[in-house]
Amino acid sequence: MSKKDYDVIVIGAGPTGIFTALELIKQKSGLDILILEKGTDLKRRVCPMKENPGTNCVNCPSCAIVSGWGGAGAYSDGKLSLSPDIGGNLENYIGRQALIENISYADEIYLEFGAPDRIFGVTDDKKNEFRKKAVKAELKFIPASLRHLGTGYSQVVLQNMQDYLVENGVEIRFGVNVKKLLIESDQIKAVETAAGEKITADYVMAAAGRENAEWLTKEAQNLTIETAINPVDIGVRVECPAAVTEYMTDNLYESKLIYHTPTFDDKVRTFCMSPYGEVVSENNQGLVTVNGHSHSDFKTHNTNFALLVSKTFTEPFHEPITYGKDIAKLANLLAGGVLVQRLGDLLAGRRTTKARLERSVTEPTLKGATPGDLSLVLPHRHLTGIIEMLKALDKITPGIYGRDTLLYGVEVKFYSSRLAVKDNLETKIENLFMGGDGAGITRGLMQASVSGLVIARSIMEKIN
Known part of the structure; x- marks a missing residue:
């Protein structure tokens, strides 16, 4: 007993x-x-x-x-x-x-x-070199060892x-x-x-x-x-060939990059960089969201990381968690789980189909994701911020703004x-x-x- x-x-x-x-x-x-x-x-x-x-x-x-x-x-x-x-x-x-x-x-x-x-970290030489590149791209660079x-x-x-x-x-x-x-x-x-x-x-x-x-x-x-009320972070998991992000991952691994978007002045940040990793889905009390892992025992040919748009709500709104959950519910409703879209299709205003995904240079590591259209899920403000952040990142990691970069949605951090x-x-x-x-x-x-x-x-x- x-x-x-x-x-x-x-x-x-x-x-x-x-x-x-x-x-x-x-x-x-x-x-x-x-x-x-x-x-x-x-x-x-x-x-x-x-x-x-x-x-x-x-x-x-x-x-x-x-x-x-x-x-x-x-x-x-x-x-x-x-x-x-x-x-x-x-x-x-x-x-x-x-x-x-x-x-x-x-x-x-x-x-x-x-x-x-x-321990992975940034040497002083690389730190200064990367900071200069980040400044030119209007990105705030926060170095860290881990x-x-x-x-x-x-x-x-x-x-x-x-x-x-x-x-x-x-x-x-x-x-x-x-x-x-x-x-x-x-x-x-x-x-x-x-x-x-x-x-x-x-x-x-x-x-x-x-x-x-x-x-x-x-x-x-x-x-x-x-x-x-804490901010709520809503965004996507970005996946591309590891070769595209090698300069960033080999030298920085997990240091943070923060961008304030020109259109809405929203804060967008990189999070959870997973070099040679895989995209995974998570069940948060019935809501299926996306995340990324790097493993110690095997490597893929891709790198993935999150781009999160941070929003702090003001009075009278008190339910940022509910707001994030409702966006995740919409993705689940349309995709039955996680939705994936090529960046090129998103920019062209069309949904990604199975055939278009199969032509992609980036082979998705999350096999259960459903090809679709993120513009039907994410608010225009969030989607604009993500696209503008990818443009800025392309200045320091050329190729990240390529048409075959994959975007998985949604990734939500339910901060209490x-x-x-x-x-x-x-x-x-x-x-x-x-x-x-x-x-x-x-x-x-x-x-x-x-x-x-x-x-x-x-x-x-x-x-x-």
Whole structure:
């Protein structure tokens, strides 16, 4: 029979939840810790579309790509940004120097659990050379170094972490969906699952991830925890022959490029560069969106990356997640999943057909994508920004604005509303902590991991 009472409950087994538990153990706390995860463990995180290429999404109760041990990052290509300028807003809570120190500390933990000792970055010579090219193209260049795990190594590291936690007495329950946070006298007392089970704890940490950001925001509103609207990022996954982007990927790998478009002055940015990788689909609670991976064990002939248009809404609108979901729904309605279009067809005002796609120099790596017309899905403002960004990129990577460049839609980053927390990431509800991407505080693996460290130390300070 399952226990009903713990010292600490961790909601979500993504990097924030994992690093909270790891740090609590490292502090030799002796605490009784329970991790609740709606998905499955790594061995059971198998996507039917990956097992049977060319098939459509079957709407699993919990998407294996974005839910389960390791969170959405388990099947990403494992880029750990070592720069405090990339991956979230933690600097606003703990300060820049503390963030730099904690990134280094978290990086050592990844190494301890099997991360490969390889760092990609930009040399000073290449940094200056590329900055000059970027400036001439009116692009803002943010250089960064990163540790690249690759999808294969990501899963090895995450499995090692799970084994370590279990060996040290942490209980992990999979397939458990938390539905409610139970409060008494402005203090967290318990959580209630979808099955109606109530589990009590002295401390609760909620790191629901992007997929459950909407749930976490609603719970925060029920508890009268203030929220601030974060931008919503909507765009496409770009795919082209790796030879086209070699100058950029070989020298920069994952550094960011930001462009403010001439027509609408909107911010468009590159995201998640996947050299020699593949385009993949993800199921976000029934919505099929697109992403990209680079693997440690095999390479394709293509490179893919996201182009995302950032929009911050103002009063009276409070539902950026709903806005992003509705655009994704339209793509799903027209394509039955992910839609793909050649850039040349988009510019010519015609849909891509199967025959036109087969003539493309770029062979699509996502075989289940449906040829179609992105102009029927994306708002004119977003589509204009993406086209203008591709023109600017073509000045530093000639060929990216070619007619056979493929655009997959849509890619949406469902950032939660930013929840009001103290500098130690505790909410106004005593002993209730929130962190990671789902709380709107971080936007990447490394800062999500660091937020777990911050929460664990905050809990220990309160106990001591």
